[in-house]
Amino acid sequence: MKMAQIVIVGGGLIGTWAAFFLVRRGLRVILIEKGVVGAQSSGVNFGNLRLQGRYPGQYPLSLRSQTIWEEITSLIGDSCEFERTGHLYVATNEAEREKLEQHARVAEGHGLVIERIGRSELRRRWPWLGEGLQAATYSVRDATANPRVVSPAVARAAQRLGAEIVEHACVTRVRRNGGGFAVETDTGLVVSCASVVNAAGAWALSLAEAFGETAPMFAAGPPQFVTEPIPYRVVPSVQAVSGSVIFRQIPRGNVIFAGYPRTAADPVLNRAPVPPQKTLNGMRNLVRIAPFLKSAQVIRVWSGIEGYLPDMLPVIGESATAPGLFHAFGFCGHGFQVGPGVGAVLADLIADGSTDTPIEAFSIGRFRKEVQVSDKLAHEFDAPASSGREE
Amino acid sequence: MADQALDGTSKGQFVRVAARRGASLHLTVDGDPVEAVEGDSLLAVLLLNGRAVRHLEFGGEPRAGFCLMGACQDCWVWLSAGERVRACTTPAADGMAVWTDPERSGVHG
Amino acid sequence: MAEVVIVGGGPAGIRAASVLVEAGLRPVLVDEGRRAGGQGYRAPARNLDLDMKGLMGTEAAKYARLHGLFASLRERFDYRQGTLVWGIHEKTLHILADGIAGTMPYDALILATGATDRIMPLPGWTLPGVFTLGGAQVILKDQGCLIGNRIAFLGSSPLLLLAAFQYHKSGASIAAVVDTTPFSAKLTALRNLAASPRTLARGILYRAALRRAGIPVIEGATPLAIDGRERVEGVRIRYGRGRERFISCDAVAYGHGLKPETQLAELAGARFWFDPVFRLWLPETDADGRAGPDLYLAGDGMAIGGADAAEASGALAAHALLADRGRPSPGQEPARLRRQVGRLRRFQRGLAQAFAWPVAQAAALPDETIVCRCEAVTAGDIRAAIRAPLGPREVNRVKALTRCGMGRCQGRFCGPALQEIVAAACGEPVADVGRLRVQAPVKPIPLHAASELEQ
Numbered sequence: 001m002k003m004a005q006i007v008i009v010g011g012g013l014i015g016t017w018a019a020f021f022l023v024r025r026g027l028r029v030i031l032i033e034k035g036v037v038g039a040q041s042s043g044v045n046f047g048n049l050r051l052q053g054r055y056p057g058q059y060p061l062s063l064r065s066q067t068i069w070e071e072i073t074s075l076i077g078d079s080c081e082f083e084r085t086g087h088l089y090v091a092t093n094e095a096e097r098e099k100l101e102q103h104a105r106v107a108e109g110h111g112l113v114i115e116r117i118g119r120s121e122l123r124r125r126w127p128w129l130g131e132g133l134q135a136a137t138y139s140v141r142d143a144t145a146n147p148r149v150v151s152p153a154v155a156r157a158a159q160r161l162g163a164e165i166v167e168h169a170c171v172t173r174v175r176r177n178g179g180g181f182a183v184e185t186d187t188g189l190v191v192s193c194a195s196v197v198n199a200a201g202a203w204a205l206s207l208a209e210a211f212g213e214t215a216p217m218f219a220a221g222p223p224q225f226v227t228e229p230i231p232y233r234v235v236p237s238v239q240a241v242s243g244s245v246i247f248r249q250i251p252r253g254n255v256i257f258a259g260y261p262r263t264a265a266d267p268v269l270n271r272a273p274v275p276p277q278k279t280l281n282g283m284r285n286l287v288r289i290a291p292f293l294k295s296a297q298v299i300r301v302w303s304g305i306e307g308y309l310p311d312m313l314p315v316i317g318e319s320a321t322a323p324g325l326f327h328a329f330g331f332c333g334h335g336f337q338v339g340p341g342v343g344a345v346l347a348d349l350i351a352d353g354s355t356d357t358p359i360e361a362f363s364i365g366r367f368r369k370e371v372q373v374s375d376k377l378a379h380e381f382d383a384p385a386s387s388g389r390e391e
Numbered sequence: 392m393a394d395q396a397l398d399g400t401s402k403g404q405f406v407r408v409a410a411r412r413g414a415s416l417h418l419t420v421d422g423d424p425v426e427a428v429e430g431d432s433l434l435a436v437l438l439l440n441g442r443a444v445r446h447l448e449f450g451g452e453p454r455a456g457f458c459l460m461g462a463c464q465d466c467w468v469w470l471s472a473g474e475r476v477r478a479c480t481t482p483a484a485d486g487m488a489v490w491t492d493p494e495r496s497g498v499h500g
Numbered sequence: 501m502a503e504v505v506i507v508g509g510g511p512a513g514i515r516a517a518s519v520l521v522e523a524g525l526r527p528v529l530v531d532e533g534r535r536a537g538g539q540g541y542r543a544p545a546r547n548l549d550l551d552m553k554g555l556m557g558t559e560a561a562k563y564a565r566l567h568g569l570f571a572s573l574r575e576r577f578d579y580r581q582g583t584l585v586w587g588i589h590e591k592t593l594h595i596l597a598d599g600i601a602g603t604m605p606y607d608a609l610i611l612a613t614g615a616t617d618r619i620m621p622l623p624g625w626t627l628p629g630v631f632t633l634g635g636a637q638v639i640l641k642d643q644g645c646l647i648g649n650r651i652a653f654l655g656s657s658p659l660l661l662l663a664a665f666q667y668h669k670s671g672a673s674i675a676a677v678v679d680t681t682p683f684s685a686k687l688t689a690l691r692n693l694a695a696s697p698r699t700l701a702r703g704i705l706y707r708a709a710l711r712r713a714g715i716p717v718i719e720g721a722t723p724l725a726i727d728g729r730e731r732v733e734g735v736r737i738r739y740g741r742g743r744e745r746f747i748s749c750d751a752v753a754y755g756h757g758l759k760p761e762t763q764l765a766e767l768a769g770a771r772f773w774f775d776p777v778f779r780l781w782l783p784e785t786d787a788d789g790r791a792g793p794d795l796y797l798a799g800d801g802m803a804i805g806g807a808d809a810a811e812a813s814g815a816l817a818a819h820a821l822l823a824d825r826g827r828p829s830p831g832q833e834p835a836r837l838r839r840q841v842g843r844l845r846r847f848q849r850g851l852a853q854a855f856a857w858p859v860a861q862a863a864a865l866p867d868e869t870i871v872c873r874c875e876a877v878t879a880g881d882i883r884a885a886i887r888a889p890l891g892p893r894e895v896n897r898v899k900a901l902t903r904c905g906m907g908r909c910q911g912r913f914c915g916p917a918l919q920e921i922v923a924a925a926c927g928e929p930v931a932d933v934g935r936l937r938v939q940a941p942v943k944p945i946p947l948h949a950a951s952e953l954e955q
């Protein structure tokens with residue numbers, strides 16, 4: 001039996017960042033990943049480091065996380081294509097503009113600088129935007145990075161500091177072992193440890209349930225596509241308030257798109273389908289918001305297996321039933337930006353016993369009562385009554 | 392079968408060896424006038440008159456297509472309103488204005 | 501009445517359509533091309549003064565017969581030319597025609613999507629003037645053009661000699677024919693090749709004709725590089741006992757046999773297996789081309805077999821479809837076709853062994869060599885990613901981290917070499933390093949294609 005202070009289950013963004021921050025505190029960490037690090041939604045998400053429009057209670061975590069992103073090269077020796085692109089949140093009507101204003105006030109309350117942009121300024125500064133846009137808010141501190149390379153880069157940095165990263169081993173059982181835990185895997189590896197971090201993403205429930213806790217998590221992924229490379233024009237990440245279009249262009253020229261409604265994904269079969277009709281709808285929506293892209297060509301589609309919860313908030317924090325077990329999963333499609341912050345918070349909790357960053361709203365215990373179902377469930381996912389065909 | 396190229400030395404990569412009878416087409420390539428015959432593919436027109444159909448986005452090296460059958464996607468060019476066409480599978484048409492450089496096709500603003 | 505759709509307008513698709521039409525069905529034939537015939541049996545334009553009989557020799561009769569068949573059946577099926585199938589989902593084809601996206605539901609599907617050339621990257625292979633062997637033939641048949649003024653033919657497979665011979669007959673100036681396969685390898689596979697003596701004899705005739713014309717035919721050569729600054733200026737090879745030679749030319753026709761275009765089969769749900777003879781992942785089918793419920797594959801898009809096998813397997817798949825729908829074809833025709841297809845595909849396996857894909861060339865590629873021509877990813881980029889701690893050991897992961905295979909062609913041309921380079925760098929058998937997963941659209945589609953749709 002191997003010994004470690006902490007076993008991290010899951011090698012996505014959360015697990016690898018947690019490994020990095022924990023090992024930096026001098027703790028002995030083993031991360032166990034069933035496949036290869038960052039292969040799931042951590043590696044295929046849109047890549048937005050968005051600060052606008054977040055759940056108000058998440059801002060302290062989010063801002064702490066952004067500071068880490070901004071220092072990523074000095075922290076882990078790899079920029080992961082981090083770019084401070086800024087983020088344009090666009091509205092097509094008065095109701096949407098109101099929503100933008102609400103988001104802006106919340107963000108400003110947490111110290112962010114948000115510019116309100118009216119119609120003519122929008123056309124002047126970003127002339128490639130379509131006619132139908134009424135207003136926008138622009139947040140200069142928002143950024144983007146390449147999700148494909150982040151988890152492996154963070155894992156390598158953790159390895160260099162002494163963390164052990166084990167791939168191709170699936171955790172089959174976690175049980176109490178004295179004051180700590182014994183973690184068993186399908187390769188015969190067994191580790192005895194004091195703390196366990198459940199960062200298993202869409203696969204995290206079986207571990208929670210082994211200790212009598214659960215969350216009503218379901219797996220889904222947004223339809224995404226990428227175009228061929230075209231001349232670089234669009235610097236900020238652009239998002240319609242309605243969620244119909246989120247897009248960004250990378251300096252190489254490809255335009256990346258994500259949109260709603262999301263499609264149910266299957267963590268057992270490891271499938272995240274993209275119904276072609278959703279690709280077509282996304283293409284149409286993108287052309288409306290950025291007409292100059294009309295002749296650009298889509299070359300590939302994909303989606304990911306993301307864990308969602310009905311209140312559209314993640315689970316972060318110590319288990320209510322098993323002290324020493326820490327949950328960090330179900331990031332509802334917005335985990336990329338907060339990933340480093342969550343890793344740092346987990347390190348605080350495990351090393352110090354507490355954290356200054358407020359995370360009570362994300363406790364797994366909240367599901368013992370009824371939670372407020374987010375209205376995003378109605379607008380951003382396929383209707384449950386449908387067979388999976390949307391629109 | 393012709394023993395030599397019908398029009399003498401080719402100013403481009405390709406060499407015509409079979410005469411094509413048909414309507415004359417007038418196109419421009421990067422602004423320069425070029426003649427073709429009805430039935431010519433756009434790629435044939437480009438390479439009968441030149442040596443490259445585009446420049447790679449990464450580093451600018453010239454490209455002149457590769458598979459000639461619509462599989463490699465290395466011969467996409469632009470028309471005047473910014474439309475994208477794959478030269479090897481697109482017939483040349485009278486009045487076409489072809490651009491081998493997106494910045495010059497005038498569509499991006 | 502069931503909607504039967506055939507994708508592909510080459511010999512396999514045309515034969516499948518003809519069997520279905522004779523059985524009283526009215527299938528839809530979706531053809532990405534504008535004129536039926538696919539690649540190998542391309543119908544040249546009527547206004548082109550091309551001596552097809554001279555070019556195609558003994559194949560000309562078959563060619564005429566196939567086009568005659570197509571013309572005679574034209575009114576009895578629904579021919580959708582210029583139509584790309586870009587996606588398949590829940591028994592619906594997603595198509596693009598005239599820049600507008602559409603859908604085509606089907607009850608049963610026959611995929612006859614053909615093949616394209618298999619390429620081993622080489623320093624300089626992306627230079628203007630380098631084209632595939634198949635492409636060199638297509639531009640001659642379809643456009644009456646040669647790929648250059650002075651042409652080197654390079655690679656392996658019977659296509660090499662055939663293409664060189666066709667160019668020679670068309671008046672091309674050929675600098676050399678460079679075959680990477682040593683003559684000895686061809687001899688050892690002779691047993692299988694003898695199964696189709698006509699093809700074997702043709703190869704010998706072509707070589708003799710080329711040599712008589714003073715064209716060097718060099719066998720067992722290793723290509724080192726294609727040289728040139730902005731375009732092809734020559735090919736450097738090594739042959740014999742370490743002799744090096746520079747062959748001056750302005751065009752290269754290059755290829756190592758064919759590989760099936762299997763993207764639609766994958767989207768339609770076919771499973772894949774690794775064929776160690778071809779060193780390719782191929783769709784699993786039974787002897788008649790069944791690949792799944794209501795899914796049939798035929799022709800070179802399923803397994804390389806050549807034009808005769810394409811015709812026979814197209815017919816065979818159609819017979820299988822009819823039998824599965826309770827209308828078995830009377831007589832011995834399906835059994836005869838099955839035997840013919842089996843024999844021709846066995847012959848191709850023999851050819852694949854004789855004209856071996858130069859695996860060792862992949863491991864020996866200099867680091868600076870471009871492997872992914874769409875994204876300019878080099879062999880060195882791939883190897884560096886693999887060598888890094890927690891480096892990838894599987895091709896999709898390599899793709900995610902290096903961008904190899906992420907470009908417009910979505911891995912069609914770099915895929916085979918990628919798997920060899922990854923296998924060599926990881927020290928793993930090539931069957932164990934995975935295969936590039938396919939996603940829609942199988943070819944690029946413009947954003948505006950969706951804008952004409954109803955809300």
